[in-house]
Amino acid sequence: MKRLLEIALVAILATSAMAAEETSTRDRSRLSIFLQPAVSFLDFPERKYFQDAIDTLYYSFRQDAVTESESLSVAKQDFQKVNFCFPLSAGLQYQLFKDNFISAGVSFVYDNESVVLTDRKNRTHNYSYTIQGMPLFLEYRLGIPRNFMTLSGESLFSVAVRWYWVLPGTEIYTTWGKLDAKTPLLGAGFGVSVGYLIANWKSFNIYGDIGFSSIKVESNKTFAKIVPDGPNEKAKWNIGGLTMQVRIGFGLWNEPEPVEDKDDDDDDDDKKSPEE
Numbered sequence: 001m002k003r004l005l006e007i008a009l010v011a012i013l014a015t016s017a018m019a020a021e022e023t024s025t026r027d028r029s030r031l032s033i034f035l036q037p038a039v040s041f042l043d044f045p046e047r048k049y050f051q052d053a054i055d056t057l058y059y060s061f062r063q064d065a066v067t068e069s070e071s072l073s074v075a076k077q078d079f080q081k082v083n084f085c086f087p088l089s090a091g092l093q094y095q096l097f098k099d100n101f102i103s104a105g106v107s108f109v110y111d112n113e114s115v116v117l118t119d120r121k122n123r124t125h126n127y128s129y130t131i132q133g134m135p136l137f138l139e140y141r142l143g144i145p146r147n148f149m150t151l152s153g154e155s156l157f158s159v160a161v162r163w164y165w166v167l168p169g170t171e172i173y174t175t176w177g178k179l180d181a182k183t184p185l186l187g188a189g190f191g192v193s194v195g196y197l198i199a200n201w202k203s204f205n206i207y208g209d210i211g212f213s214s215i216k217v218e219s220n221k222t223f224a225k226i227v228p229d230g231p232n233e234k235a236k237w238n239i240g241g242l243t244m245q246v247r248i249g250f251g252l253w254n255e256p257e258p259v260e261d262k263d264d265d266d267d268d269d270d271k272k273s274p275e276e
Contacts, residue, residue, distance in 0.1 A: 026098075026099060026143060026156050026197070027095070027099075027101075027143065027156065027197060027200065027205045027249070028251070028254050028255040028257070029093070029095060029203065029205060029249060029250075029251030029252075029253070029254050029255075030094065030095050030251070030253040030254060030255060031092070031093070031094050031095075031251070031252045031253040032092070032093045032094075032203075032205070032249040032250055032251045032252055032253075033090070033091070033092055033093075033249070033250055033252065034089075034090065034091055034092075034093055034103070034105070034247050034248060034249040034250070035088075035089070035090050035247075035248050036088070036089035036090065036091075036105070036107075036245050036246065036247045036248070037086065037087075037088055037245065037246055038086065038087045038088070038089070038243050038244060038245035038246070039084065039085075039086060039243070039244045039245070040084065040085055040086070040087050040109070040240075040241050040242070040243045040244075041082060041083070041084045041241045041242045041243075042083040042084070042085065042109075042111060042131065042238070042239065042240070042241040043214070043238040043240060043241040044083045044131065044237060044238060044241075046223065046235075046237050047079055047080075047081075047083060047113070049223055049227045049229075049230045049231070050079055050113070050127075050129050050174070050227055051078060051079050052229065053127070053227050053228045053229065053230075054076060054077075054078065054079065054115055054117065054127060055076075056228065056229065057076075057117055057125075057127070058074070058076040058117060061074045061076075061117065061118075061119045061120060062074050064119070064120055065120040066120070070120035070121070071120070073118060073119070073120050073121070073122050074117075074118060074119060074120055075117070075118040076115065076116075076117045076118070077115035077116050077117070078115065079113050079115055080113060083111050083113065083131065083241075084111070085109060085110060085111035085131075086110075087107050087108060087109045087110075087133075087243070087245075088107065088108050089105050089106065089107040089108075089137075089245075090105055090106065091103050091104050091105020091106065091137075092104055092105070093141075093249060098143075099142065099143030099144075099145070099156075099158075100140075100141075100142060100143070101139075101140070101141040101142075101143075102138070102139065102140055102141075103137075103138070103139040103140075103141065104136075104137070104138055104139075105136075105137055105139070106134065106135070106136050106137070106167070107133070107134070107135045107136075107137065108133070108134060109131065109132065109133035109134075109135065109239050110130070110131075110132050110133075111130065111131040111132075112128060112129075112130045113128060113129055113130070114126060114127065114128035114129075115127055115128070126175070127174075127175045128174065128175055129172060129173070129174040129175070129226070129227070130172065130173050130174070131172055131237070131239060132169065132170065132171050132172070132173070133166065133169075133170045133215070133217075133239035134166065134167040134168070134169040134170050135164045135165065135166055135167070135170070135188070135215055135239065136164065136165045136166070136167055137162045137163065137164045137165070137191070138162065138163050139160055139161070139162045140160065140161055140162075141158050141159070141160040141195070142158060142159055142160075143156050143157070143158045144156070144157040144158060144159065156196070156197040157194070157195065157196055157197075158194070158195040158196070158197070158207070159192070159193070159194055159195070160191075160192070160193045160194075160195060160209070160211070161190070161191070161192050162190060162191035162192075162193075162213065163187050163189075163190055163191075164187060164188050164189045164190065164191065164213070164215045164240075165183070165184075165185075165187045165188060166181055166182075166183050166184075166188045166215065166217050166239075167183060168180075168183060170183070170217055170239065172226060172235075172237065173226070174226045174227060176225075176226050176227055176228065177225045177226035177227075178226060179219040179221050179223075179225065179226055179235050180219055180220075180221070181217040181218065181219055182217065182218055182219065182220070188215050188216055188217055189213060189214045189215035189216050189238075189240055190213065190214060191211060191212065191213030191214070191215075191240065191243075192211050192212060192213075193209040193210060193211020193212070193243070193245075194209065194210060194211065195207045195208065195209040195247070196208050196209075198246075203250055203251040203252075203254055204248065204249065204250055204251075205247075205248075205249040205250075205251070206246065206247070206248050206249070207246070207247040207249070208244075208245075208246055208247075209243075209244070209245045209246075209247065210242075210243070210244050210245075211242075211243055211245075212240070212241070212242055212243065213240035213241065213243060214238060214240045215238060215239045215240035216236065216237075216238050216240075217236070217237060217238070217239060218234060218235060218236040218237075219234060219235045219236075220234065221234070221235060222234060222235055223235045
């Protein structure tokens with residue numbers, strides 16, 4: 001699944017690059033909907049609890065081995081040292097006035113990590129944990145004027161800030177149990193990013209963003225409920241991190257395209273006189 005999403009994201013980026021020549025100077029959509037696939041590296045140091053549990057199981061399997069042959073049969077995989085996933089967001093964007101946008105959207109974060117252990121009798125045992133998040137966000141995006149920053153004189157840079165809430169469905173579930181996150185009314189974190197208007201065509205606008213978010217959540221349960229020998233304090237974790245994303249927007253209501261002024265051409269024609 002991760003591989004398919006990665007291929008899809010690369011295809012979107014390649015298409016955006018090919019369409020760059022069509023890019024105008026700014027996003028002219030007044031009201032638009034958007035879909036936003038991303039790659040995220042989660043800030044999740046709590047992965048060590050699960051790796052410690054796997055190491056403990058592995059050593060117990062080794063101790064159970066009676067012969068050298070059984071000892072050689074015991075094997076394990078380790079969890080990844082980096083949690084990366086492919087969040088998907090969707091929402092609605094409104095341009096308050098020129099180059100000032102507000103958006104509301106919801107994201108789905110899903111990261112499944114699994115390993116296999118083999119015991120002394122060559123039997124396999126699968127262990128896993130899954131981080132799932134349903135963050136709701138409000139965003140303010142400011143387009144940076146061309147006279148401040150530009151690469152080619154065509155595309156538009158922007159900066160965005162977000163505030164996140166978490167919805168029911170934000171949780172961690174494992175081979176041993178499940179943690180549900182609280183959903184505080186005041187929110188759970190923030191995000192910032194820098195974006196670039198890669199391409200636009202008719203009512204479509206494609207942004208590329210890179211940024212960071214911190215979405216801290218907690219549960220009434222402890223990690224000891226979902227992993228052997230886990231801490232007994234109330235569980236806290238983060239579903240944010242470093243993120244690279246592509247926003248594909250479709251304008252439902254757009255500003256009219258500027259009409260080229262032909263007065264100057266007419267004036268030039270009037271000034272021309274026939275040679276006699």
